[in-house]
Amino acid sequence: MKIESVQTIVTCPGRNFVTVKVMTDEGVHGLGDATLNGRELAVQAYLDEHVIPCLIGRDPRNLEDIWQYLYRGAYWRRGPVTMTAIAAIDMALWDIKGKLAGMPVYQLLGGRSRWGLMVYGHANGRDHAEAVEAVQRHVEQGYKAIRVQSGVPGLGKVYGVGKGGGHYEPAEKGLPSEEPWDTSLYLRHTPELFRKVRDAVGFGPLLLHDAHHRLTPIEAARLGKALEPFSLFWLEDATPAENQEAFRLIRQHTTTPLAVGEVFNSVWDCKTLISEQLVDYIRATIVHAGGITHVRRIADFAAMYQVRTGFHGATDLSPVCMAAAVNFGLWAPNFGIQELMPHSELTDAVFPHNYRFEDGYLVMDEVPGLGVDIDEALAAKYPYERAYLPVARLADGAMWHW
Structure with missing residues (x-):
């Protein structure tokens, strides 16, 4: 079994979400969440430009090796963008593995x-x-x-x-x-x-x-x-x-x-x-x-x-x-x-x-799997809309922790 393609789906049904869909050559797909509130497109770009090209042709069942590859292989480790991208792929691979086994992920x-x-x-x-x-x-x-x-x-x-x-x-x-x-x-x-x-x-x-x-x-x-x-x-x-x-x-x-x-x-x-x-x-x-x-x-x-x-x-x-x-x-x-x-x-x-x-x-x-799916036709009706978390300031105008 091989990863045939990986798609990032950005949708805004009231708020922004980034979803990864990993598809295999045997017709089984898995979903992962790649949403980083206020920085959604940064994760999408990291996935599309740097992560996904490295995954095509790999065996999705080897999720531990793929996790280590994405973490150790990037050299610049950790940080919210990198770890959110890794998380999305990881979730999708667990979803695939559960579907292949015919079991919920919690059983695995x-x-x-x-x-x-x-x-x-x-x-x-x-x-x-x-x-x-x-x-x-x-x-x-x-x-x-x-x-x-x-x-x-x-x-x-x-x-x-x-x-x-x-x-x-x-x-x-x-x-x-x-x-x-x-x-x-x-x-x-x-x-x-x-x-x-x-x-x-x-x-x-x-x-x-x-x-x-x-x-x-x-x-x-x-x-x-x-x-x-x-x-x-x-x-x-x-x-x-x-x-x-x-x-x-x-x-x-x-x-x-x-x-x-x-x-x-x-x-x-x-x-x-x-x-x-x-x-x-x-x-x-x-x-x-x-x-x-x-x-x-x-x-x-x-x-x-x-x-x-x-x-x-x-x-x-x-x-x-x-x-x-x-x-x-x-x-x-x-x-x-x-x-x-x-x-x-x-x-x-x-x-x-x-x-x-x-x-x-x-x-x-x-x-089987994570027990969730995406309606891509409905998602396409709600395109991305820029949104941010607020920032906090003290009475004297100084920035404070949000």
């Missing part, structure tokens, strides 16, 4: 460790009252775990809060918008938000919160300590993790569980965090961290230190990546939780898939 990984993946949804509001109402709606919808974000008085826009009470989508069409940030306002506001949520729904639902890299280590420690009475499942991205050792300071001051890693590209980005047990959940995504082949190594390494997975699952991951994440999570012995931001009906129509939400969990049937 070693079989089920659980019947479904507990997920957390996103509840947000322009103020505390709206956020509390959103939490209550999620409880009614069957969510066992809920991320809570709220607007901050004095700030016009805040990360994690949708427009008009709708789902939050950070990417905006056109050039990047700029949003104000004030850490002192946020730190005064957030503990009170969680006090009100616990008063409204009690301690049954698991609650999460995302600081989105906005805090210094000592500010993150202060917030984690202030949130301890409300028993959070985790505090996410408390501070930028380029300096992994910064989490030592946070750990010294709070017992609130910590999660980080949605922007990580390899095991090297989280080696110290895991080996020193400075975090409780690793959030690296399959699409941005080299695919199933590499994320499996991250998860196995994390398991040695009782660190669990908590993969990113926002709408910037296509249903192809979500299908891969469900397969991976069904297998992973140290699975913790899976983020779930539901895609639009149009996106789901472009990417028909088998996984589904049931009573707080993502489940899927015993279908």
Whole structure:
């Protein structure tokens, strides 16, 4: 069996996605997600110009060798563009292998460790009252775990809060918008938000919160300590993790569980965090961290230190990546939780898939491969539209962490 052709498909059914379709000379194809939010065409160009020509004629069943070839052979290793491109090919090859075996990918990984993946949804509001109402709606919808974000008085826009009470989508069409940030306002506001949520729904639902890299280590420690009475499942991205050792300071001051890693590209980005047990959940995504082949190594390494997975699952991951994440999570012995931001009906129509939400969990049937496909005719109706994530500035105009 040989790889006969590889196609990149860019579509925008409400937001941009890049999909790789690997086709074999025996008529079996596999899909991979290559979406890098705000840099989609960079990955497409890397694939079309540098990766795909090297794959034609290779045996798609040798996915380990192909992964090593794309990683070691590039010399300039890692980085979001390279690792997203590798991930897309890797997912597609796992999809092919599962179809050839007549098994779901989770069976090839070693079989089920659980019947479904507990997920957390996103509840947000322009103020505390709206956020509390959103939490209550999620409880009614069957969510066992809920991320809570709220607007901050004095700030016009805040990360994690949708427009008009709708789902939050950070990417905006056109050039990047700029949003104000004030850490002192946020730190005064957030503990009170969680006090009100616990008063409204009690301690049954698991609650999460995302600081989105906005805090210094000592500010993150202060917030984690202030949130301890409300028993959070985790505090996410408390501070930028380029300096992994910064989490030592946070750990010294709070017992609130910590999660980080949605922007990580390899095991090297989280080696110290895991080996020193400075975090409780690793959030690296399959699409941005080299695919199933590499994320499996991250998860196995994390398991040695009782660190669990908590993969990113926002709408910037296509249903192809979500299908891969469900397969991976069904297998992973140290699975913790899976983020779930539901895609639009149009996106789901472009990417028909088998996984589904049931009573707080993502489940899927015993279908070969990843259990996802693409309607290419429908995808072609929605061409790429430039979109960016916002940028953040302090009151004095200085750039801040997004």
